[in-house]
Amino acid sequence: MPEGHTLFRLAREQHAAFAGREVHVTSPQGRFAAEAELVDGRVLDEVTSWGKHLFAVFGPDVVHVHLGLYGKYTSGRGIPPEPRGALRMRWEGPGEDGEGVWTDLRGATACELLTDGEMGLILDRLGPDPLRKSDPGKAWARISRSRVTIGALLMDQAVLAGVGNVYRAEVLFRHGISPFRAGRDLGETEWTAIWADLVVLLRAGVKAGRIVTTRPEDRSRRRGAVTRDDAHYVYRRAGLPCRICGTPVRTEVMVGRNLFWCPTCQAV
Known part of the structure; x- marks a missing residue:
């Protein structure tokens, strides 16, 4: 299972690639389709992590991901490949320099849409993170x-x-x-x-x-x-x-x- 440093890196990379811009969010597999539609085309405020949890903030809504044992992101630039297999969630955006960027999520234990309050409940259940300012x-x-x-x-x-x-x-x-x-x-x-x-x-x-x-x-x-x-x-x-x-x-x-x-x- 990916440990905290991996999620911290993912949050930093996704924030750099997508934050501050509109993101096209889809769920080719369909399991996240209804939630993806709610945030599709909205501006991503930030991506952050705490421990093994990843949080992408779209205004009052938060996409929460826990990779678990089998979850994995793949990312790239330009036109993304044709969706194949159990592709839970795909992001596409213009990128900082205008060139297209994309990231795909497969196999995650959790991929869900939360409110700010529900995100807070998860954070309240977690212990201090050595990569964050915590006690x-x-x-x-x-x-x-x-x-x-x-x-x-x-x-x-x-x-x-x-x-x-x-x-x-x-x-x-x-x-x-x-x-x-x-x-x-x-x-x-x-x-x-x-x-x-x-x-x-x-x-x-x-x-x-x-x-x-x-x-x-x-x-x-x-x-x-x-x-x-x-x-x-x-x-x-x-x-x-x-x-x-x-x-x-x-x-x-x-x-x-x-x-x-x-x-x-x-x-x-």
Whole structure:
């Protein structure tokens, strides 16, 4: 599932391409047809994100998208291709320089038209987002009272918005914290360090368009582009030696997703 940095990039790109101009909105598949007709031809005010949610504001109406596991946008310039398959929503606009721009949405878990108030209700349910000006103390208030494992809490979007399976595994490794430790057993200093690290990691993800969590000294080569094999400490490295201690990385399912950790560097 795309994590917060991906939605932040999408919001920024769509805002740059379409905001301030009339947008032709359609639903070739038909599932969003009635809603698309309501905003078709209207001026897009802004596109923003919070965590894994994308919001496109057309006056009092908001197109809300959650990509889920299978959602994907494709975009381009000029004349868009003929619609094929389950194309949920298509935007077309003149673009900033007058050349046509378009973006297509397929496979999203949610694609719906909301009011400002309904958008506010979604935001009220979400925890702080490390990519936004938000209060990490709100997450700490939940974590510090919880018997739930920190590995599960980091995946709970009501606790912390935008962190998914990759950032969960990697930030806990980077701080030597077992994913099986209860939230209430985490120290406030530890949480402050985790939050600060997530801010840095997600911002780096926005800039690079990918998740890289390893430090240069822990890679097979310290200079040049980071290879896929060098990008992570534990994520999808089950059975491989830990980059720090050599212990085989372990995996098991936690809150429906495969968790990865080093049992030595992240001892309970």
